[in-house]
Amino acid sequence: xxxxxxxxxxxxxxxxxxxxxxxxxxxxxxxxxxxxxxxxxxxxxxxxxxxxxxxxxxxxxxxxxxxxxxxxxxxxxxxxxxxxxxxxxxxxxxxxxxxxxxxxxxxxxxxxxxxxxxxxxxxxxxxxxxxxxxxxxxxxxxxxxxxxxxxxxxxxxxxxxxxxxxxxxxxxxxxxxxxxxxxxxxxxxxxx
Numbered sequence: 001x002x003x004x005x006x007x008x009x010x011x012x013x014x015x016x017x018x019x020x021x022x023x024x025x026x027x028x029x030x031x032x033x034x035x036x037x038x039x040x041x042x043x044x045x046x047x048x049x050x051x052x053x054x055x056x057x058x059x060x061x062x063x064x065x066x067x068x069x070x071x072x073x074x075x076x077x078x079x080x081x082x083x084x085x086x087x088x089x090x091x092x093x094x095x096x097x098x099x100x101x102x103x104x105x106x107x108x109x110x111x112x113x114x115x116x117x118x119x120x121x122x123x124x125x126x127x128x129x130x131x132x133x134x135x136x137x138x139x140x141x142x143x144x145x146x147x148x149x150x151x152x153x154x155x156x157x158x159x160x161x162x163x164x165x166x167x168x169x170x171x172x173x174x175x176x177x178x179x180x181x182x183x184x185x186x187x188x189x190x191x192x
Contacts, residue, residue, distance in 0.1 A: 018041055040055075058070065132157060
């Protein structure tokens, strides 16, 4: 299915917009949550005996009268890994795949998508809440563009997240979120 272009009033919530455009006597929109350019919906369809299923909507805004593009897909359509960031509050509202999909291939694809979403949620929750002053040790040595290599850093700022490599350093470093997987917070004062 292709993209749909329409006008979306400024400030209209995802839930209100998709209720207006998707709901009919055979389909209801229950909840919505956005992540980057994707909106995740909890929907109930008459064809699934009104069990809660997920819909993934790719979104794009443009500066025109018809300012909003969207493309909707079901959770059972084998989405790429990049679309597996559905929030926990949406996933918890979904009915088991065995109750909503009759064929085994749809069940398998929906289960794979949900499992990938849960894996991303678990990965994000494994990163500790960092505070300024925390010393962290990573599972691997990080290499910075200036040639410096270390696995131990001090948090100097949390928003945006910035690090120092030593207490007397005047340089601050950024670290990609994926490089923070598996970090541990050390007792204070462990940085050289």
